[in-house]
Amino acid sequence: MKGRIVVCKEYNRPFEIEEYDVPDPEPGAVVLRMTQAGVCGSDLHAWRGDMVNMPLPPTGRVMGHEGTGMIDKLGAGVSTDSLGKPLAEGDRVVYYAVFPCYRCHLCLRGDTNWCVNRAYPTAGIHPYFTGTYADYLYLPPRHPVFKVPDELPDELLGPLNCAMGTVTQGLMRADAGEGQYVVIQGAGGLGLHATAMAKDMGVDRVIVLDRLQGRLELAEEFGADHTINIEEYNTRETRVARVRELTNGQGADVVMELVGLAELMAEGLQMLSNGGTFVEIGDIVPGREVSIDPSTLLSGKNILGSRMYRPSLMPKLLDFLVRTQDKLPFHKIVSHKFPLDQVNEAFAQSEWHQRETQVTRAMLVP
Numbered sequence: 001m002k003g004r005i006v007v008c009k010e011y012n013r014p015f016e017i018e019e020y021d022v023p024d025p026e027p028g029a030v031v032l033r034m035t036q037a038g039v040c041g042s043d044l045h046a047w048r049g050d051m052v053n054m055p056l057p058p059t060g061r062v063m064g065h066e067g068t069g070m071i072d073k074l075g076a077g078v079s080t081d082s083l084g085k086p087l088a089e090g091d092r093v094v095y096y097a098v099f100p101c102y103r104c105h106l107c108l109r110g111d112t113n114w115c116v117n118r119a120y121p122t123a124g125i126h127p128y129f130t131g132t133y134a135d136y137l138y139l140p141p142r143h144p145v146f147k148v149p150d151e152l153p154d155e156l157l158g159p160l161n162c163a164m165g166t167v168t169q170g171l172m173r174a175d176a177g178e179g180q181y182v183v184i185q186g187a188g189g190l191g192l193h194a195t196a197m198a199k200d201m202g203v204d205r206v207i208v209l210d211r212l213q214g215r216l217e218l219a220e221e222f223g224a225d226h227t228i229n230i231e232e233y234n235t236r237e238t239r240v241a242r243v244r245e246l247t248n249g250q251g252a253d254v255v256m257e258l259v260g261l262a263e264l265m266a267e268g269l270q271m272l273s274n275g276g277t278f279v280e281i282g283d284i285v286p287g288r289e290v291s292i293d294p295s296t297l298l299s300g301k302n303i304l305g306s307r308m309y310r311p312s313l314m315p316k317l318l319d320f321l322v323r324t325q326d327k328l329p330f331h332k333i334v335s336h337k338f339p340l341d342q343v344n345e346a347f348a349q350s351e352w353h354q355r356e357t358q359v360t361r362a363m364l365v366p
Contacts, residue, residue, distance in 0.1 A: 004366070006133035006343050007060040007123040012049035014344045015063060020128040025075035028141030032093065036158040036337075037067035037132035039350045039362040041188060041260055042284050047347045050260075053287040059124040063343075064133030064364070065097045066162035068148070072136060081147045083315060092154070094318070095137070096144035096311040097161040099130075113169070113308035133343060135366045144311035149322055156321055156330045158363050159189050162308070164317050166281060167194035167258065169309035171201060174254045174277040178202035181247045183271050184224075186258035186282065187215035188352070189333055189361040192222050194256055196328055199223035200320065207246055209239065212352065215360060221329050236267050243271040252276055262288040265303070275300035281307070335360040 003022045006015050025031050043063060045051050071091045081087050100107050100115035107115050121130035127138040139145060148157060167190050176182055182198045184191045187210035198206050199222075208219040209228045216227040226246050233239045244251060251273035257264045260282040268278045269292055280303065297303075321330065336359050338346035343364060350359045 003135035009060040027076040029075040030139040031073040032069035033072040057122040062121040062131035064131040067132035068157040092148040163189040165309035170306035180253035190258040
């Protein structure tokens with residue numbers, strides 16, 4: 001049996017689709033049949049060529065990390081998920097989107113999302129199916145996997161193991177909670193989930209910035225108390241002043257950067273109250289620089305980086321979706337679906353940099 005994978009062979013060029021034999025799982029491993037895979041902002045960075053400072057392997061990079069699927073084959077010895085719930089072929093599951101080494105000093109202390117040996121998967125190397133833009137995904141032995149509750153529909157699951165997990169981890173690291181003001185830079189898939197999670201944590205006021213009005217309106221449906229269209233407030237000074245106005249003059253307790261633009265760090269620091277925390281999540285591209293005034297940090301302002309999440313968070317996210325699926329419009333986050341062989345069209349339509357797009361989150365559906 002063969003399956004397809006999507007490969008980035010060269011930046012600024014269309015992705016290619018390759019076929020490989022689907023391997024049988026080794027003992028302890030699991031093979032998933034992918035049902036949906038999200039077009040994440042980090043993948044867009046690769047597609048548009050932002051990551052030229054990260055050389056591609058000679059055979060190319062396997063694309064995709066966000067998504068969900070169903071059990072196709074269970075390796076010997078696998079009969080339950082990571083919580084002990086029985087697993088069988090055909091069961092819907094979500095999996096940990098990070099593939100750490102489990103041996104470095106960070107993995108050993110539980111910070112697998114910061115694994116120093118984590119690398120983007122190389123195409124053409126067994127077990128081949130190491131990215132989610134594919135018909136199948138190979139989960140190595142002992143990889144965290146969780147059975148999906150029956151009451152959750154498929155359309156809510158795709159963004160859970162990247163967008164939702166990543167922003168939740170960032171909010172938790174920043175100690176976001178009751179009585180606070182939180183500013184979210186960007187109302188894409190990450191920003192919408194961050195809005196929902198911040199309100200669920202008891203944040204008093206959530207302020208969301210974006211230039212796409214449709215996304216801002218959706219942010220309000222997810223609980224945003226105020227939105228700022230950066231086309232209207234089109235300078236740093238006016239945006240900072242507006243945030244100050246909306247936070248009773250004191251500034252935000254937490255600012256989250258979810259766009260991937262380095263210059264937003266300097267702007268976000270100006271939006272913070274003394275003692276506030278700037279959370280950098282979106283700017284994954286190496287080599288970019290930004291100028292800040294370090295004296296502003298003397299008033300207790302913090303800069304905190306956060307990447308992905310710990311796997312123990314995933315069951316809590318599933319419970320959150322069960323609890324809120326009838327209260328929040330999660331079904332609206334995935335706005336477009338594309339078959340796998342239209343991956344380049346999915347990326348072209350999802351592109352937001354210097355253009356308008358109607359896409360909030362696109363999903364590839366093999």
